[in-house]
Amino acid sequence: MQTMxxxxxxxxxKMESFVCVGLxxxxxxxxxxxxxxxxxxIVDATKDVVSAFKPQFAYYEAMGIEGFKILEKTIQHIRDVAPDHVIVGDGKRGDISTTATAYATAMFETWDVDIATIYAxxxxxxxxxxxxxxxKGVYIVCRTSNPSSRDIQDLVVDGTDQKDQVFDRVADMADRWAGTENxxxxxxxxxxxxLRALRxxxxxxxxxxxxxxxxxxxxxxxxxxGANERGGGFIVNSSRGIIYASSNPEDFDIAAHEEAEKLKNQLNDALKPDASVNTESVTIE
Incomplete structure (x- = not known):
C-alpha cells in the first residue's frame, strides 16, 4: 500500500510542482x-500547477455552520476535479486520550482529508x-514561521548541554514514528x-x-x-499570496494561476543542478 x-x-x-495552495x-x-x-x-485555476490544497479550518469555523458546509463542498470539489492531489486539513489539533481520538476521527473520517496538522x-x-x-498522514507542528515562535520553541531542553531546543525535541519525537512513513x-x-539543520x-x-x-x-x-537527498520530500504552502493575487472579480482566478506557477518555477529552478543562489523572491504568503 502506498503511504500518504x-x-x-x-x-x-506528476505535476512537477512542490506548491500547496492554502484555501x-x-x-x-x-x-x-x-x-x-x-x-x-481557485482550485480549477491552479490544479495544473500545484500538487496539494490546504484548507485552514479556522476560516470556515469562523463562518459557523455555513462555513462547515462550504468546507465540505470545497473538499468534495477537489476530489472531483483533482483526484490525484493531496488535501491537507490544517486544523492543528492537539489533545490527549479520547479527545485526540475524536479529533482524528473528525479529520480522517468526517472530513476525509489526507493529512492533518497536529500538535505533539x-x-x-x-x-x-x-x-x-x-x-493517511500527519504533519506535526515543529518550527513555525511566526516571530514569537521563539518564546517556546527556542527554549533549551534541560540536560542537553545547550544543544537541544524544544523544536529539536519535537522533531526527535517524529523520528520515533518514522517507520510508519506517515x-x-x-x-x-x-x-x-x-530548516536546513532539521533536514x-x-x-x-x-x-x-x-x-x-x-x-x-x-x-x-x-x-x-527543505529538500531531501532525492530532491523532494517537501511542499511549500502559499495562501493569501495566491488566492488574493487579484481583487478583481473578473480575473482573480487567472492571477492565482500566475502566482502559483511563478512559485512552482522558482522552487523547481532552485533544485536544478546548475542553479545559482538567488535571493529575489515573489511575494507569497
Missing part, C-alpha cells in the same frame, strides 16, 4: 459574493490516535538555518513549509534547505 507521503511525492512529480477565505477579502464559488474557481506538545498520546489510519513536520521558511538531522520526515515571501522566507533558499 509517497502519494504526495508522486503528486509532486483561507475571509468574506471581506474574497472578490465575489459566493465563497464556495471562489474556492472552486502533550506527548505521545496526542499523536497515536492519528497514526491508526493506514494511508509522519511529517511543519517547518517554517522564515528560519532558514533551522540534515531528520532526512526521512516530509516537510510542510509555510512562510515564503511576505513573511520573509525566500523560495529558492527554502527549496534547497
Amino acid at each position: 507521503f509517497e502519494r504526495l511525492d508522486a503528486a509532486a512529480a 483561507d477565505p475571509t468574506p471581506e477579502r474574497v472578490p465575489i459574493d459566493d465563497i464556495l464559488a471562489f474556492n472552486c474557481a 506538545y502533550q506527548g505521545n498520546d496526542s499523536v497515536e490516535p492519528f497514526l491508526q489510519y493506514p494511508g 509522519v511529517g513536520l511543519v517547518v517554517g521558511a522564515t528560519y532558514p538555518d533551522d 540534515s538531522k531528520h532526512p526521512v520526515p516530509h516537510f510542510l513549509i509555510p512562510g515564503v515571501g511576505a513573511q520573509g522566507g525566500v523560495a529558492e533558499d527554502t527549496a534547497r534547505a
